[in-house]
Amino acid sequence: SDVLLDIKDLRKYFQISRGFMRRNTGAVRAVDGVSLAVQKGETIGIVGESGCGKSTTGRSILRLVEPTSGSINFLGKDILKLSKSHMREMRREMQIVFQDPYASLNPRYTVMQTLIEPLEVHRLHTPKERKDRVYSILDRVGLDSSYASRFPHEFSGGQRQRIGIARALILNPKLMILDEPVAALDVSIQSQVINLLEDVQKEFSLTNLFIAHDLSVVKHISTRIMVMYLGKMAELATSEDLFADPLHPYTRALLSAVPIPNPSIKRDRIILSGDLPSPANPPSGCVFHTRCPYTQDVCTQKIPEWREAKPNHFVACHLA
Ligand code: SF4
Ligand code: MG
Numbered sequence: 001s002d003v004l005l006d007i008k009d010l011r012k013y014f015q016i017s018r019g020f021m022r023r024n025t026g027a028v029r030a031v032d033g034v035s036l037a038v039q040k041g042e043t044i045g046i047v048g049e050s051g052c053g054k055s056t057t058g059r060s061i062l063r064l065v066e067p068t069s070g071s072i073n074f075l076g077k078d079i080l081k082l083s084k085s086h087m088r089e090m091r092r093e094m095q096i097v098f099q100d101p102y103a104s105l106n107p108r109y110t111v112m113q114t115l116i117e118p119l120e121v122h123r124l125h126t127p128k129e130r131k132d133r134v135y136s137i138l139d140r141v142g143l144d145s146s147y148a149s150r151f152p153h154e155f156s157g158g159q160r161q162r163i164g165i166a167r168a169l170i171l172n173p174k175l176m177i178l179d180e181p182v183a184a185l186d187v188s189i190q191s192q193v194i195n196l197l198e199d200v201q202k203e204f205s206l207t208n209l210f211i212a213h214d215l216s217v218v219k220h221i222s223t224r225i226m227v228m229y230l231g232k233m234a235e236l237a238t239s240e241d242l243f244a245d246p247l248h249p250y251t252r253a254l255l256s257a258v259p260i261p262n263p264s265i266k267r268d269r270i271i272l273s274g275d276l277p278s279p280a281n282p283p284s285g286c287v288f289h290t291r292c293p294y295t296q297d298v299c300t301q302k303i304p305e306w307r308e309a310k311p312n313h314f315v316a317c318h319l320a
Pocket of ligand 1: 248249250286287288289290292293294295296299304316317318319320
């Protein structure tokens with residue numbers, strides 16, 4: 001096997017500062033024991049509600065947040081142990097595309113300035129080669145070279161996200177963290193951008209982590225999908241297997257929100273009730289027990305083990 005990224009027991013606890021609501025002091029367990037080995041060329045979908053730790057997991061890999069514990073092996077190095085300057089070099093190989101391209105693009109930079117900056121920072125190529133590279137990347141993401149002299153506000157949301165993707169591609173990285181890259185776009189534009197991401201994934205031999213709150217968004221692009229709930233892994237399986245045979249009640253609840261294209265497929269619908277508990281005060285035992293329709297005594301007392309219920313299909317549930 002050819003593992004590009006190996007995350008082991010990743011945790012990120014945020015300390016809550018003392019305010020007037022003293023009962024809220026303590027740690028928010030944003031990511032609470034995530035382990036994942038990503039093969040070269042895979043696209044892993046990471047799915048869950050906001051606050052489940054999916055973005056924090058992605059950002060930990062780039063060290064945009066510093067994890068509390070665990071290890072992240074990438075290209076043979078534990079990146080959590082790298083010095084700042086080594087990490088800067090390593091960032092060339094790992095890029096992120098954010099949900100809101102407008103917030104992540106400098107409004108006073110032209111597209112050319114935005115795209116050429118990473119090449120300058122990493123001292124790659126001659127000035128002439130840099131410009132040529134910008135034009136070729138623009139072309140690759142479906143934007144005319146005349147756009148190079150324009151500013152972010154002159155573009156539509158979909159075009160801006162293409163610029164965000166171009167900026168991530170320009171350094172020719174090995175790993176892409178896609179943090180809800182289509183969530184802010186019109187539904188009609190979403191599939192175009194997903195198709196683009198699928199095309200460049202093959203062309204640039206990328207390995208992707210595709211973060212989304214909606215299973216249907218990652219269904220076709222993902223080789224495997226990991227479902228997270230309150231900082232923990234609930235289920236991990238191939239995309240096909242997860243949709244055909246979801247084992248965790250939470251996954252089934254998420255799937256209940258996805259329209260079924262073939263109505264002859266009968267699936268028990270689980271409608272989630274109750275609010276998402278606070279990650280500062282997670283439920284005992286299985287963290288999903290306050291919302292699970294199948295909760296039993298054991299669920300409130302014992303944390304379910306992460307186990308391989310079927311070949312290559314992992315789940316954390318006492319009953320699955
Ligand atoms: Fe539901 Fe219990 Fe499974 Fe948790 S362990 S998902 S509460 S059945
Ligand atoms: Mg997020």
